[in-house]
Amino acid sequence: MAExxxxxxxxxxxxxxxxxxxxxxxxxxxxxxxxxxxGRDGRPQxxxxxxxxxxxxxxxxTADRINVEKLQFPKKDKQTPVKDGSASTRAPSxxxxxxxxxxPNGNIVRTKSVVGRKRKIQLDSEDSQDSLLNNxxxxxxxxxxxxxxxxxxxxxxxxxxxxxxxxxxELGRHRIRPWYFSPYPIELTNCPVIYLCEFCLKYMKSxxxxxxxxxxxxxxxxxxxxxxxxxxxxFFEIDGRKHKLYSQNLCLLAKxxxxxxxxxxxxxxxxxxxxxEFDCRGYHIVGYFSKEKESTEDYNVACxxxxxxxxxxxxxxxxxxxxxxxxxxxxxxxxxxKPLSDLGLLSYRSYWSQAICEILMDLKEExxxxxxxxxxxxxxxxxIRKEDVISTxxxxxxxxxxxxxxxxxxxxxxxESHQQAMTKRKIRIDxxxxxxxxxxxxxxxxx
Numbered sequence: 001m002a003e004x005x006x007x008x009x010x011x012x013x014x015x016x017x018x019x020x021x022x023x024x025x026x027x028x029x030x031x032x033x034x035x036x037x038x039g040r041d042g043r044p045q046x047x048x049x050x051x052x053x054x055x056x057x058x059x060x061x062t063a064d065r066i067n068v069e070k071l072q073f074p075k076k077d078k079q080t081p082v083k084d085g086s087a088s089t090r091a092p093s094x095x096x097x098x099x100x101x102x103x104p105n106g107n108i109v110r111t112k113s114v115v116g117r118k119r120k121i122q123l124d125s126e127d128s129q130d131s132l133l134n135n136x137x138x139x140x141x142x143x144x145x146x147x148x149x150x151x152x153x154x155x156x157x158x159x160x161x162x163x164x165x166x167x168x169x170e171l172g173r174h175r176i177r178p179w180y181f182s183p184y185p186i187e188l189t190n191c192p193v194i195y196l197c198e199f200c201l202k203y204m205k206s207x208x209x210x211x212x213x214x215x216x217x218x219x220x221x222x223x224x225x226x227x228x229x230x231x232x233x234x235f236f237e238i239d240g241r242k243h244k245l246y247s248q249n250l251c252l253l254a255k256x257x258x259x260x261x262x263x264x265x266x267x268x269x270x271x272x273x274x275x276x277e278f279d280c281r282g283y284h285i286v287g288y289f290s291k292e293k294e295s296t297e298d299y300n301v302a303c304x305x306x307x308x309x310x311x312x313x314x315x316x317x318x319x320x321x322x323x324x325x326x327x328x329x330x331x332x333x334x335x336x337x338k339p340l341s342d343l344g345l346l347s348y349r350s351y352w353s354q355a356i357c358e359i360l361m362d363l364k365e366e367x368x369x370x371x372x373x374x375x376x377x378x379x380x381x382x383x384i385r386k387e388d389v390i391s392t393x394x395x396x397x398x399x400x401x402x403x404x405x406x407x408x409x410x411x412x413x414x415x416e417s418h419q420q421a422m423t424k425r426k427i428r429i430d431x432x433x434x435x436x437x438x439x440x441x442x443x444x445x446x447x
Contacts, residue, residue: 012044018072033048048060165181168192183252187205200223222285224272227434228322228435228436229433233278238273240290271290272288273288287310299334301320306319317347317350321429329431334384349392353392
């Protein structure tokens with residue numbers, strides 16, 4: 001590389017913005033440089049975030065993929081002074097959120113983004129994961145959050161947490177490239193691959209460690225109670241208090257693919273519902289959702305995830321459908337915690353649309369009159385919260401004002417679109433296969 005080129009690369013520092021060629025494409029979107037390092041060949045590499053794209057596309061790029069000629073240096077923003085004399089700035093968040101919805105009566109529905117009890121994750125002292133990594137005897141883990149290592153308390157927009165820290169994970173027969181930061185121990189994040197036991201989700205640094213672990217791990221399915229089984233699909237209910245170690249490992253795995261997720265060191269207030277696929281080797285995790293045992297906002301889902309190898313196969317809708325089936329058994333309406341991720345919002349809107357259209361298309365005329373149904377009746381039949389029903393009808397443009405009242409008009413295009421979508425849903429939840437009784441957690445003291 002010419003001397004001028006090397007000098008130009010020296011000018012590229014953290015916070016700069018410049019066009020970068022995306023991997024596998026000819027596009028050159030503007031990206032922000034978050035970090036800089038020297039590669040194994042001694043040449044500089046840059047960790048970039050594409051400004052108009054989701055953080056899961058962030059990556060390390062080499063010098064041949066950046067356009068230094070259009071380099072934009074970071075602007076010095078005026079910092080807002082606070083009482084102690086220090087200054088604080090807030091970086092723009094890349095979280096996707098559910099937009100406000102205007103009701104037919106002119107009111108605005110604003111959903112609160114209250115996320116229960118936020119807690120940092122802590123490894124349970126029962127585990128020997130750190131001991132396995134370092135070949136050292138186990139030492140007791142402090143009860144509070146760790147203040148060193150990769151589990152340090154960081155804000156969402158910290159530069160460290162904005163960068164992916166794991167290159168690859170191996171889970172069963174799948175090797176998966178993570179999307180986001182997750183606070184696995186630093187000793188593991190320096191390894192090219194993190195190996196996970198697909199049944200207990202314990203993490204290890206090498207294939208040998210995994211083989212030794214599998215020789216003594218007796219699990220062939222998630223812990224907890226199997227509450228649903230139909231053909232090869234099963235759901236296990238896991239109490240975050242009784243199976244704390246598994247729940248913590250599940251949170252670490254989920255954080256690799258959920259940007260907005262808050263990790264917890266105290267999983268006691270949560271239930272985890274893990275969906276699995278069965279074969280001759282055991283029950284393999286496909287995805288999961290969690291919910292609070294007692295939710296002040298009546299949320300029926302806290303976090304939800306379908307693992308990348310199983311995405312675009314209908315499993316996401318199956319998880320959502322199962323969460324609403326549990327709500328029906330409880331005799332409640334429910335809604336997921338906000339804000340939803342971009343993929344989560346798409347999945348929920350698609351599920352809500354299909355569930356509501358299914359109800360509307362099953363209505364039949366009585367005495368040659370048009371069928372009638374209220375928003376409350378749709379909500380009760382589907383267990384979808386009323387605000388979500390209204391926002392979905394508006395999103396589908398099915399609500400119209402006619403002769404002084406609001407009516408739902410199901411046009412031919414909507415019917416054809418719904419029928420086409422339903423032909424793709426090969427797997428559905430069968431309530432007859434659910435063996436589960438709801439519990440009143442308010443009467444159980446500390447769960």
